[in-house]
Amino acid sequence: MPRPTLSTALVVAGEFDTMTAAPGTETVTALALALCAEVPLALVCARLAVQLAVQGVGRGRP
Template identity: 60%
Template sequence: MRPESVLLVSGAALVPWLYVLARTLPSTARVGHWNVAWVGLDALEVLGLLSTAALRRRGDDRHRLTAAATGALLVVDAWFDTVTAAPGGELAAAVAMALCAELPLAAVCTALALGRGRRTVHDDPRLTLGRRPTRR
């Protein structure tokens, strides 16, 4: 089976599962290792931002891959921060972080992943493999 077919069938099969989850999951849960989950997510974001910057600085096209993954992580972080926040100050802080940091960074990452603002060896003759890019 072709990968496109597997993805299509899998995506379609998950639609009824979403309904099951929405109807059966409790609205609250007590979980262990909550701190580890959030530190792990933020650590992945740090790794993604730093690796995207380093790859792009070298003119390496693989920065688009790390940018795409990092953008997705930032959107997930914004989503879970806001939907898990307690009403009041905690929710206000989560919304502020989402609007002022996570979502704008996700937009930058998405633009880089899609090739906007290109700065690669193929586009810029000042960039050569194995050398640091020159300043503009």
């Protein structure tokens, strides 16, 4: 999956998990997972995508 798409999917997954979690412990767990895993990984993917776009990597591919 391309990095921009993966970044978006991770953010959406984190939002979906927190919005559909049952009140209580499940909500806390969903928020912790979103804030500690999904969102940071999405930021890394977005940063890599921007760096590669600036460098022009992948523009010569068929």
